[in-house]
Amino acid sequence: MKIDPKNKADLSAQIAKAIRDAIISGDMIVDERLPSESELADQFDVSRPTVREALKRLAAQNLIRTQRGATGGAFVRRLSYDEAYAQQITTSTLLLSMNAVDFETACEARFALERACAPLSAQRRTPDHLATMRAEIHRQAQPGLSDERFCDSDVAFHRALVDGANNPVLSYQLAGAVEAMQPLMNMITFTQRNRDVIIGLHTRIADALEMQNSADADEALAELTAYTLTLGEEAMEARARR
Amino acid sequence: MKIDPKNKADLSAQIAKAIRDAIISGDMIVDERLPSESELADQFDVSRPTVREALKRLAAQNLIRTQRGATGGAFVRRLSYDEAYAQQITTSTLLLSMNAVDFETACEARFALERACAPLSAQRRTPDHLATMRAEIHRQAQPGLSDERFCDSDVAFHRALVDGANNPVLSYQLAGAVEAMQPLMNMITFTQRNRDVIIGLHTRIADALEMQNSADADEALAELTAYTLTLGEEAMEARARR
DNA sequence: TGGGACTAAAATGTCAGACAATTAAACGCG
DNA sequence: CGCGTTTAATTGTCTGACATTTTAGTCCCA
CATH class of the missing domain: 1.10.10.10 (Winged helix-like DNA-binding domain superfamily/Winged helix DNA-binding domain)
Structure with missing residues (x-):
């Protein structure tokens, strides 16, 4: 040296x-x-x-x-998981914002990674994880919730899903992907109807994980992916028209 | 500011x-x-x-x-994908080495993430990606290849798989997971028999991707996961005995 | 003998001023 | 007009100094 x-x-x-x-x-x-x-x-x-x-x-x-x-x-210094998370989120956020990553790409990546966790999460999720998911679903249904708060809750929900896999490496890898998406997600306006659909899918996911039915969870996640992509496209069109 | x-x-x-x-x-x-x-x-x-x-x-x-x-x-500065890769690999490597992440956890995370890419890669892989995979398989079959080179080639193979999904965000997220595994993988001694099994599975994966058969690819990846875990356990036991 | 306050030392944190190296623009001259 | 030269701006580095923080040790007194 x-x-x-x-x-x-x-x-x-x-x-x-x-x-x-x-x-x-x-x-x-x-x-x-x-x-x-x-x-x-x-x-x-x-x-x-x-x-x-x-x-x-x-x-x-x-x-x-x-x-x-x-x-x-x-x-x-011992690099802790939390610091590694934080660093990864910073890097990912910057990467996405500076390289004009389109919504579709980021969204696809995020959900592909989440679907990778679903089977493990179905096996291992604890009552704690399920409770967190239920609580966030309840929060998402509250009237008058701002779009930003709704997104926060969405992230928290998915975070619980990922943590349910009980694999800290996986959680660490996904933290960046999910949280870095937030700025992009925040461009979407969630109408009440949008929210109802999302909440419905979240409920299906939570139910599936509770029943340890990974096929159902995967299916619901696939639908959520498709739906989020649709919302993103609409938001992009709305931006383009403006 | x-x-x-x-x-x-x-x-x-x-x-x-x-x-x-x-x-x-x-x-x-x-x-x-x-x-x-x-x-x-x-x-x-x-x-x-x-x-x-x-x-x-x-x-x-x-x-x-x-x-x-x-x-x-x-x-x-515009943060390029390459720099983001490099940063993520550094962080992931340190995180794994400093926090005594066990082989099982890291391996599970890595293959879960790769399996998330497989369906996309089956859809979108180009002839280039397939050619890279075939070339690496060929390299892995060469006699007298050191364990380290074998691992390098393994990483290159999986990198091609991931890149085949044609999603730079996904590639970026996975680069850290796969490359950070290398120090752990390098502890394994690959016998000729081990290599033959791995090469067989790699071939199955490449075939499946070529045929755009994502179910086959997923199955082969699942087997590869299980097999790698077995090898890891054996290596850990061998280390413990020493 | 024991304990507490004081002091000294070591290390990082910060500052001021200076000079070197590098680069591009301004300038001047043929 | 073009090309070489000068010049100014900026970062990179050095020297030396002082401030701050923390620990360790010492000394004095009960």
């Missing part, structure tokens, strides 16, 4: 990469303390601010945490 | 957050130039090194790029 060629370009990036590689390769384990900034500066033969910039890069990726004081310093 | 309370803690983190929020919310569009470091320092009433640390954080997340020279500066 102590290597650093005489490339005069982007010193701080090179240092960050060297340290990052050491962490990823497992040379540095969780909670291990990095050398102090001054020591690193000596090792890499650069100034302290340069080292600091490198450390900030790593901190931005949640790879290290810093702590002040006598026994302080930079420590290799 | 110009807000910055008198919290004396973590100035650079606050500044980074302010700018990041401006980008994510869409206040700053792609390729828009940020104020120069000196101007930002004035605006936030901090020194230039502090601003620089904040900018490095953003650069680490691929949110901005910097350019030197007269018309240089920091620009909002």
